[in-house]
Amino acid sequence: MAENIVEKKEQEEVKEELDLSAIDEICAEYKGRKGATIPVLQKVQEHYGYLSKEMVDRIAENLNMSPHTIYGVITFYAQFYTTPRGKYVIRVCRGTACHVKGSGRISEVVTEEFGIKNGETSSDLKFTLEEVSCIGACGMAPVIMINDKTYGNLTPEKAREIFREYAKKDD
Numbered sequence: 635m636a637e638n639i640v641e642k643k644e645q646e647e648v649k650e651e652l653d654l655s656a657i658d659e660i661c662a663e664y665k666g667r668k669g670a671t672i673p674v675l676q677k678v679q680e681h682y683g684y685l686s687k688e689m690v691d692r693i694a695e696n697l698n699m700s701p702h703t704i705y706g707v708i709t710f711y712a713q714f715y716t717t718p719r720g721k722y723v724i725r726v727c728r729g730t731a732c733h734v735k736g737s738g739r740i741s742e743v744v745t746e747e748f749g750i751k752n753g754e755t756s757s758d759l760k761f762t763l764e765e766v767s768c769i770g771a772c773g774m775a776p777v778i779m780i781n782d783k784t785y786g787n788l789t790p791e792k793a794r795e796i797f798r799e800y801a802k803k804d805d
């Protein structure tokens with residue numbers, strides 16, 4: 635199912651089509667303020683869903699910083715993403731309790747349904763799979779989150795039904 639995975643080339647194409655003018659507006663709000671980098675990155679990511687090289691260059695230009703310094707911030711904080719992410723981010727807990735109760739099989743169901751593995755995004759930009767460590771709901775293991783919604787006590791079959799419901803949602 636490799637064709638379902640967002641290839642680097644496709645990601646470049648997505649980037650090229652984007653209108654980056656919102657970045658200028660966001661940076662204008664923070665210009666000259668101390669500690670502007672993180673809030674600017676958060677706002678830009680909120681707007682575009684991720685932070686591409688072109689976006690980082692534009693931010694750097696606006697804030698009079700080097701892109702290198704900005705990348706330093708992006709790589710330090712796990713909240714920032716440099717590739718497009720799906721509309722629905724499926725987080726499958728791979729902590730011990732969930733692992734013991736078969737969360738590995740649930741990840742496989744995601745792969746079967748959408749052709750994506752851990753860290754990958756489907757080519758229609760609808761789903762991203764992220765395997766994460768304990769999300770603090772071990773009593774309901776195995777647990778997944780889809781965006782901010784939590785689903786527990788799953789079986790592979792139940793998970794598959796939930797994924798198919800999301801796949802049917804509006805595009």
Ligand code: FES
Pocket residue numbers: 727728729730731732733767768769770771772773775776777
């Ligand atoms: S191990 Fe999955 S919620 Fe704790």
